[in-house]
Amino acid sequence: MTDARVELLDRALVEEAAKKSGLLWVRIADASDRALWQVWHDGAVLxxxxxxxxxxxxxxxxxxxxxxxxxxxxWGRLVAWPVRVEELAPGSEAWTAAVAELKAKRLNSPDHETVTERWARESRVLRLVPTGGSVQNPDAMPDASHAAAPLPTVATTRRPAPAALPRLLFGRRRRRS
Structure with missing residues (x-):
């Protein structure tokens, strides 16, 4: 296969994976990955x-x-690719187009009618533009699992199950006389 064709197939894989996925994982400076809700629009992730x-x-x-x-x-890792972060200025033409796409895909917004004004006032809209071919794809995956331990939180507890729990869940078996 020619290099141009491989590059085209690689770009198509990135685009399709981003379009079909509501979440992407972004590598943060401290080498941890964080899930981000996103929309693919005009050749970039918003x-x-x-x-x-x-x-x-x-x-x-x-x-x-x-x-x-x-x-x-x-549900496994399919593709990873490098991107450049571009912050869009509120009110600019690119920001307005990006916000229109994001607003259309935003679920459960408490203020759907005024979300645009809220985003202009207190949020940042980023455009993550691909800068090259994939660094991981089905033909080139790393051997490591990349699994990470969950972040510590007070919301989770680990206690023994109460002794009565099976009886509550499954009920008592009645004996036939």
Whole structure:
């Protein structure tokens, strides 16, 4: 296969994976990955964050990072590619087009009618533009699992199950006389 054809197939894989996935994982400066809700539009990934939206700390204008998408059928890592972060200025033509796409795909927004004004006031809209071919794809996957331990939180507890729990869940078996 020619290099141009491989590059075209690689670009198509990145685009399809990003279009079909509502979440992508972004590599943050401290080498951890964070899931981000996103929309693919006009050759790039769009994300909105800060304020009442998802956190974007660790992503700055002009920075380069890596995005990872999973397979919709197998749920495993499908493709990872490098991107350049572009922060869009509120009110600009690019920002307006990006916000229109993001607003259309935003689920469960508490203020759907005024979300655009809220995003202009308190959030950042980023455009993550691919800068090259994939660094991981079905033909070139790393041997390591990349699994990470969950972040510590007070919301999870680990206690023994109460002794009565099986009886409550499954009921008592009645004996036939």
């Amino acid at each position: 994300v909105v964050g800060e304020g009442a939206e998802q956190p974007l700390h660790g992503l700055a204008d002009g920075q380069t990072t890596v995005l990872t998408a999973r397979s919709k059928d197998k």
